Amino acid sequence: MTEIIKLSATELAEKLRAGEVTSVQAVQAHLDRIAAVDGGERGVNAFLHLNAEEALAVAAEVDTIRAAGGAEAEALHPLAGVPIAIKDLIVTVGQPTTAGSRMLEGWMSPYDATVITKIRAAKLPMLGKTNLDEFAMGSSTEHSAYGPTRNPWDLDRIPGGSGGGSAAAVAAFEAPLALGTDTGGSIRQPGAVTGTVGVKPTYGGVSRYGAIAMASSLDQIGPVSRTVLDSAYLHELIGGHDPRDSTSLNEPVPALVEAARQGLTGDLTGVRVGVIAELQGEGYEAGVQARFDESLEVLRAAGAEIVEVHCPNFKYALGAYYLIMPSEVSSNLAKFDGVRYGKRVIPADGPVTIERVMGATRAAGFGDEVKRRIILGTYALSAGYYDAYYGSAQKVRTLVQRDFDAAFEKADVLISPTAPTVAFALGSKTDDPLAMYLNDVATIPANLAGVPGISVPGGLSEGLPVGIQFLAPAHEDARLYRVGAALESLLEKGWGGPLISQAPDLASAEKEGVA
C-alpha cells in the first residue's frame, strides 16, 4: 500500500470510503509526518498551531459513522475524514488565530469563518493553522512574526507567500489539503514555487467572512492541494453564497470536479488558450520561460488553439495594486489598537492616554512590512493625494479589467508563468521590498479584475518547481480546472508521475542531517 501521506486527497477519500484506511490513521499519519519534518532548526515550520486532539476526534467520528453504515454514512461529504490545514488568517473557534502577527498572539476567535463552518459540517479534521507573512503581506513567508517557513524542495529557500505555510505543508506531505487566501498571488505564487496546485476563485465565489481582511476588494479564500482534482473538490465545498458577505456571489458553485475530470482526459480540442504577451520575456528567468514554452507545446498537442493576446495596461497593475492594497490595509488594520482584543502595550514612560496606548501597541505589535503598507496607504488616501494615488489606481483597475475583457474575446483562458522566478534563497530579498513585490507581477492582475486563476506545476528549473498560471473570466472557474487538469495529466505522462514525487525526501534528509 502506498504510504498514506503520499496519497492525494481524492485517493485518500477513496480509501476511506473503501475502508482500507481509517480517518484516524490518516490524521495520525499526517501528525507523525508533521512531527518528523516541521519542527526544529531546519524544519519546514509550516504550522503555527497543531490541533491534534480535535482532528483525531473528528476523524474518529467519521470512522464511527462509516463503520455504522447506512444513510448517515452515505450522506458524508466526499472529503469527510480527509485532513486539512488552515492558513492562520482564517478564524477558528478552539484554535488560536494569529495572522502571523504578534498583534494577535494568543487571540482566540469566538466565531468560525464561514469556510470553517463548511469544513466542520463536511467533517474534515483540521490539523492546525499554517504560517504566513504577517497579515498576509509578503511573498516569502519571511514576514511572519513566528519565523519563516522553509521550502520542502530546498530548506534554504522561501516557500512563497503569503501562504507559504499552506503550500509547504501540502508539498511536504504534512497535509493533503489546505486553505489559503490570495490578495495578489498569495495562493498561486506559493503553489508555483513549491510544486503544488493553488486556486484563487472568482472574487465573491468563496465567502470572505472570517478571513482577516488585508485588502477587502482583492482578498479571496481558495484551495491548496497537490492535484487539480483535489482543489476542485475543496473549492466546491467552500464555495457558494454567504449572507454574511455582501460581496459573495449569489449563484450556484460551478461544477468544478466535473470540469477537472473532463480535463484529465487530456483533450483540449477547440479550447483557445491566450498567451499574455506582457507576462513573459524580460524579467522572467530563462528556466521559467523554458518550462512555460514547453507547456504551450503540450497544450497545442492536446488540441488547444494557442493565440497571443495583449494586455497593455498590465504594466501598470503592480503600481496600482501597491496603492489600492495598502489603502485598504491602512483602514482594515486600524482596528488593531489594543482596546478590545489582542496585544496591548502600556507605554513605559509618560502619561497613559488612549492615544499613547494605541500608538505603543501598534508600534510593538506590527512588523516592518505591515507598518510600511499602513504608512503607504494612509498617505495614498490623504486629502490632496487621494485623486493622484487611490483615484488613479482605481482607473488603472478599470483598464486592467478592460484588457481582460478584450483578451477573453479572443481566448477561453489565458496563460502565463505564475511567478517570474523559482524559489529564491531565504533572506535574499528581505531588504529590498521592491524586488519582493515583483514576484507578484503575473498574479496581481487577476485580483485587480476579480477573475479566477490557478497555478499548476510546470516542471523544474535548476531542480526547483516552476508554476504555470491559467486565468479565466469571472464566474468561469470551471475552465481553470479543465485546462489545469489537462496540463497536469499531460505533463505527468512526461515526468512519469506527479512532479512532487521528485521532491527530496525530507524525513531521510533530516536523518542524514542528524547523522
Next chain:
Amino acid sequence: MAATTEELVDFDEALDKYDPVLGFEVHVELNTKTKMFSDAPNVFGDEPNTNVTPVCLGLPGVLPVVNKTAVEYSILIGLALNCKIAETCGFARKNYFYPDTPKNFQTSQYEDPIAYDGYLDIELEDGEVFRVEIERAHMEEDAGKLTHMGGAAGRIQGADFSLVDYNRAGVPLVEIVTKPIVGAGKRAPELAKAYVAAVREIVKNLGVSDARMERGNVRCDANVSLMPKGADKFGTRSETKNVNSLRAVEHAVRFEIERHAAVLEAGQKVVQETRHWHEDTRTTTAGRPKSDADDYRYFPEPDLVPVVTTAEWIEELRSRLPEPPAERRKRLKADWGYSDAEFRDVVNAGLLDAIEETIAAGASAAVARKWWMGEISRLAKNADTDPEGLGVTPATIVELNGLIEAKKINDKIARQVLEFVLAGEGTPAEIVEKRGLAVVNDDSALGAAIEDAMAAMPDVVAKIKDGKLQAIGALIGPVMKATRGQADAGRVRELVLEKLGVEG
C-alpha cells in the same frame, strides 16, 4: 490660538448689524430591530456590551451587511423631507481612531447620499413660514458610548479611565444636513428650534425613530455664522455639538449669535471650531479647532456593494408615508374649531394624538380639550410624567363626560372619579356606583338636611330673612356634610330661599 471674548453683544443689537446664517446636522437614530450592519439587537438601556456581535465589535475577519429596513427608513425620511432618492448609492469609510468606534472607522456615506436636494417648510408660531433646504440625508452607524470615570464632570480630560459600551455601536443613523439657512434674522433661534422640532416630529410620525431627544435618538449640531447686514459672503462658522433639546437649540443659536457679534465687534476673527453646549449656564465653550485640515481619508467601503433603489420600491415606500404633521395640524385645527391659542397649547403639550383619539371615541372637541389640557395635564405634572403617560384612555373620558351630562356627577366628583380610575378601581360608572358618589338630586333628601341645618342655626336663618343672602353659605357646609359632599350647592341655595320665601 485666536483671541476669544467672554463679552456678549445684546441679541437685538447684534442682529441690527449682522445677518445670521444657520446650518444644522441632525442625527436620527432609527428604531430598527437590528443594527445597521449586523444582526445585533438595537435596544436602548440594556446591560452594557450585551447587544453585540463579532460584527459590531469589529473583531478580526468580520464583514458588514446592510440592514434593508434601515435603508427603507432612510428613504422614508428622504421622501418626507421632499428629497430626491439616489438610484444607486454606496457607503464609504470615515477613518479616525477613537475607542468608541470598534473598527476605528465609521461606515458612512460620503459622495453619494441616499437622499438629497429636499426642503422642509417650517411654520413659526405666528404662522410665518420659512423654507429650509435640505442638502442631504445619509445613512451611517452610531458609535459606542464612552463613560469617563474619575475626572470632573464626566469629561475625558483628567479622567482616571474610561468605560465603553458597544451596545450603541452600529445603531443605524440618518444624518440630515441642511443647506445654509439665510434670512432668518432675529427669528433665527426660533427657527432653529422649530426646524429641529419639525424633523423630530416627522421621524416620529414616520415611525422610523423613537425620536426621544433625552435618549439621544435625535441629536443636533448647530452651525452659526454672522455676516454684515446685506453682505452675501458668509462669515466663519462655529459648530455647536450635541445640542440635545429643543430649548437648548434655541438658546445655543442665540448665544452663538451674541458671542460671534462680540468677537466681530472687538475686531477679532471668529475661530472655526466645534463648541460644547452647557445646559446649566446656557453657554458654549471652545472644543477642538475644526478646519478643512480634518482628514478622514474617506474611500469607498470595499466590503459593501452599492444600494440600488428601483422606482417601484420608492413608490411602494412613498405609498406608506403618513400625512405630514404640518398638514395634519392644519386639518385638525379646522375640524376642531379651536382658537389659535388653544390649538397652539394643545400642540405644545404634545396632545394632538390623544385629543384626536378621544374625539374619535365619542367626545366633543371641547370636552376632549378640557380634560386633556386640564385635569389630566395637572395630574401628569404632579406625577412628573407626560399626560399621555398617565394611562387615561379616551373611553374613560367619554364615560366621565357622559356621567356629567346625565347630571349623575358634577365636575368636582368627576375629577375624583378619574383619580380612582387611575388607581385601578374600575370604570367611572363602576366607581360612582361602588363609592356612592352620585350627586344627591333628590329634593326630599336635601330638604331634610336643610331643615336640620336651619333648625340648628336660627341666627343664620334670621340673617337670610333680613336679606343678607351671603349667610346661606353657613348652611351649605352642614348640608354638604350631611350628604357626604354629594349635594349640588346651587340647588341647596335655591331650596333654602324657597323654604324661607326669600327672593334670590
